[in-house]
Amino acid sequence: MLSGTFSARAYAFFDTLLWIAGLNLLWIAFTLVGAGVLGAGPATAAAHIVVRRRIAGDGAPLLRGFTSAYFRNFARANLLSIPVTAATVALVLNWNYFAGGGGFAQYMAAAVLVAAIFMAGTVCYLFPMYARYELALPQYLLMSSRFAVRHLAGTVILLFVSAAVVYASSCLPGLVPFFSIGAWLYLTGWLCDRFFAANDRSVAIAAGPAPGSPLHGASTA
Incomplete structure (x- = not known):
């Protein structure tokens, strides 16, 4: 039983590493498709959408999900x-x-x-929020900046993770084309998903269901 559990965890770990490597390569490739400036926003939005789906247990193919999310959100993500x-x-x-x-x-x-x-700190929340909630574009910037201020502990964690990824990449530049970007996207997306879920629960407990609340929109994923 112990051996089986270890094998399952090892498989899940290496499967996640492989998935992150694929996400990294897709982000770079689709950023280049958009000539850099016009590709980074949609690639980041698509990355967080597929990260959120994976966290939710969606086993859809990464390439198909990323490509669909990239082109569907191309204009809107660029405006953001x-x-x-x-x-x-x-x-x-x-x-x-x-x-x-x-x-x-x-x-x-x-x-x-x-x-x-x-x-x-605001940017760490921005695209994960875009992947989770359906808001007017200006609201994403406003709500992510407010969330960064009101949830300082989470913001510090996100900044620490970002700094750690940057430091590791500066020490080992070979990580950048294979893992660094994908790891940052996955870790920040995973953390933000938990921060948002905890916030939604606390808001629901304190005020009850509020369909019109900015943080109670439907997922864009």
Whole structure:
């Protein structure tokens, strides 16, 4: 019995690793299909949709599910990712401008760093929220930023996971084309799914079912 349980867990572990590697390659390939800038948003949305399906026990083929989600959400996911891309560019430009200065410039650089950390926390929730709830596009940015502030413990965990993936990738660059992106997408999607489920339960207990609540929409997956 113990041997059978170990074998089952080992199989599940390596099956998940293989699935993550496939997700990683698909994200890179479909980002390139969209010429990078126009492909990253839909690829990230598609990745979180298939991650959520897998977490729910859906055994559908990864390639078919990813491809379908990518093209179905291409325009909408790009509209969602454009403000994030613009904000990222603005933060990088401001950091480069203020980081080398002294006095007041150092305070501004610190402010830019705080804003970047806040945005990183918001982005960790953004596409998992897109995969789970049906909202108006501006609501995703608003609700993910609010969730990042109100659930600081979860946000810290997501930022720690993101930093760990970046650090591991910098130490072992060979991970990037095979595991790094897929691992980040899977781990953040898995964590966010649990954070959102816990939040939904607490809201339901405190206020009862609220069909009009922004965090009680139907899944887009």
